[in-house]
Amino acid sequence: MEDEKIRVRTENDKMLDVLVDSKRADGIWIILGEGVNSLKCKLSPTDNGLAYAGSIMGREIIYERSVKQVREDLANERQPQDRLPSCPGGSRNRGRR
Numbered sequence: 235m236e237d238e239k240i241r242v243r244t245e246n247d248k249m250l251d252v253l254v255d256s257k258r259a260d261g262i263w264i265i266l267g268e269g270v271n272s273l274k275c276k277l278s279p280t281d282n283g284l285a286y287a288g289s290i291m292g293r294e295i296i297y298e299r300s301v302k303q304v305r306e307d308l309a310n311e312r313q314p315q316d317r318l319p320s321c322p323g324g325s326r327n328r329g330r331r
Contacts, residue, residue, distance in 0.1 A: 240264070242277075245294040252295075259305045262286055262297060 238254040242264070255263040255274065262277040277286035279301045286297040286304075299307075 240297060243296045243298060250295075257304065257308065259301055259308065262304070264288075264295075264297075266290055266295075 238257070239251045240254055240262075242250050242252055244250060250266070253265040255265050257263075260279065264275050264277060266273045266275065273290050275288045275290045275295060277288040277295065277297050279285075280287050283301040285300065288295050
């Protein structure tokens with residue numbers, strides 16, 4: 235499984251690619267930096283739900299996707315896992331030894 239990265243905007247309009255530690259509609263945990271110098275931050279939905287915001291060392295970080303878009307992203311990520319291939323032979327082999 236590949237690590238997910240998202241692009242966030244800093245308060246001085248620089249774009250940064252950050253690693254996603256966990257992602258849910260109610261919050262996204264990101265890791266900025268690498269190794270011992272990395273920092274972890276929670277991005278929470280803004281009041282209007284159009285973006286996620288958080289701060290690292292007093293600097294504001296914005297993820298410019300809405301809560302609705304993140305929910306759709308999460309649903310799309312889960313769909314392939316829900317459709318597991320069936321076993322060869324289907325239910326015919328159930329209970330036989």
